[in-house]
Amino acid sequence: MLILGRMFSWRGALVTVQPDTFIRWHRKGFRLFWRWKSRPLGRPQIPRDLRRLICEMAAENPTWGEERIANELNLKLTIRVSPRTVGKYLHRNGPVRTPDPKQRWLTLVRNHAKVTIACDFFVVITATFRTLYVLVVMEIGSRRILHHNVAAHPTAEWTLQQFREALPGGHLYRFLIHDRDSIFSEHVDQGLADLGVRVLRTPVRAPKANSVCERLGGSLRRECLDFLIPFNERHLQMAVRNWAIHYNRGRPHSALGPGLPEPAPYQVPSNQQRHSLPVGYRVVKRSVLGGLHHEYGLVKEAA
Numbered sequence: 001m002l003i004l005g006r007m008f009s010w011r012g013a014l015v016t017v018q019p020d021t022f023i024r025w026h027r028k029g030f031r032l033f034w035r036w037k038s039r040p041l042g043r044p045q046i047p048r049d050l051r052r053l054i055c056e057m058a059a060e061n062p063t064w065g066e067e068r069i070a071n072e073l074n075l076k077l078t079i080r081v082s083p084r085t086v087g088k089y090l091h092r093n094g095p096v097r098t099p100d101p102k103q104r105w106l107t108l109v110r111n112h113a114k115v116t117i118a119c120d121f122f123v124v125i126t127a128t129f130r131t132l133y134v135l136v137v138m139e140i141g142s143r144r145i146l147h148h149n150v151a152a153h154p155t156a157e158w159t160l161q162q163f164r165e166a167l168p169g170g171h172l173y174r175f176l177i178h179d180r181d182s183i184f185s186e187h188v189d190q191g192l193a194d195l196g197v198r199v200l201r202t203p204v205r206a207p208k209a210n211s212v213c214e215r216l217g218g219s220l221r222r223e224c225l226d227f228l229i230p231f232n233e234r235h236l237q238m239a240v241r242n243w244a245i246h247y248n249r250g251r252p253h254s255a256l257g258p259g260l261p262e263p264a265p266y267q268v269p270s271n272q273q274r275h276s277l278p279v280g281y282r283v284v285k286r287s288v289l290g291g292l293h294h295e296y297g298l299v300k301e302a303a
Contacts, residue, residue: 046085046275047275047276050081050276051089053073053283054069054073054086054089054090055089057069057294060291060294061293061294063222063292065083066083066084066086066087067083067254069083070083070085070086071252071254072252072296074258075252075258075259075260076268076295076297077277077283077297078268078269078270078271078277078278078298079271079276079277080274080275081275112140112175113140113141114140114142114172115141115172115174116139116140116141116174116175116177116200117139117140117146117167117173117175117177117197118138118140118212118213119135119136119137119138119163119176119177119178120135120178120179120213120214120216120217121134121135121181122134122136122220122221122225124225126229126230126231126232126236127229127230127231128231130152132151132233133151133154134148134149134150134220134240135147135148135149135150135151135154135159135162136213136216136217137162137166138212138213138216139261140212142256142261143253143255143256143261144261144262145247145261146166147162147165147166148240148241148244149162149237150233150237151233154183155183156184156185156187157187159183159184159188160191160192163188163197164195167195171195171196173196173197174196174197174198175197175198175199175200176192176197176199177200178200178201178210180201184199184201219247220240223243223292224239224240224243224289239289242288242289243288243289246293246295247261248260248261249261249262250288250293251293264297268298269281269298278298280300280301281299282298282299283296283297283298284296284298284299
């Protein structure tokens with residue numbers, strides 16, 4: 001107020017302003033001054049090289065979201081950054097998916113996840129507008145893809161043969177979830193029973209009953225098929241095989257903690273620093289599907 005008082009003739013203003021008004025102005029000015037002085041400064045920014053790495057991951061992997069990048073940094077590079085912090089630098093916000101605890105079927109699947117597998121068919125259109133079908137068999141507990149194959153005209157016998165290849169002798173699986181497609185005939189279900197697996201057919205018009213496999217199909221489309229125009233069965237089979245390897249060994253899964261369905265045989269070095277790489281290591285990357293995705297890891301720097 002002393003500084004403001006020197007900027008204009010306040011004595012003349014007091015002639016036309018009541019004392020209560022002047023006091024109210026003073027209090028309002030002090031509130032604004034105190035709000036500015038006590039403004040929150042926030043957390044310090046993460047290092048510039050880490051911000052650059054986050055932006056590179058987002059630019060090189062257009063289908064990745066903030067949670068996926070945070071999991072990649074935490075699981076592969078031992079750098080702990082929250083998805084919210086990643087989103088701050090990417091200016092991207094994705095919906096948070098939370099499981100519904102009231103789903104009875106979901107509770108059943110969770111309680112038997114380690115001995116339950118699921119399967120489904122996904123339709124793909126080739127460059128010549130030919131319809132192909134991708135069969136995927138996955139393990140619910142680990143999210144691991146056990147088997148996949150492509151066919152133009154799948155039959156019940158062909159489908160049963162795929163299950164024979166996916167379920168070798170001595171397996172520990174007890175349940176298999178599939179929908180009510182006509183290809184899953186009684187012959188197929190009987191063949192699965194001979195393999196020691198009990199079939200759980202999903203209810204009519206209830207895709208959530210096979211939600212894990214349905215989500216796998218969504219990931220397959222968003223991360224592979226939406227960016228690919230297959231020429232024939234062989235081309236599609238090769239692309240799905242490469243993506244399945246990436247899905248099992250290089251793609252972090254939030255439902256696993258995050259984790260990998262098939263963890264790497266080597267041990268990720270421990271890191272006490274939150275926003276920096278372990279001492280003596282550098283980041284390496286490997287292209288997947290021609291650069292559509294990338295896998296990141298740590299290697300020791302040369303002495």
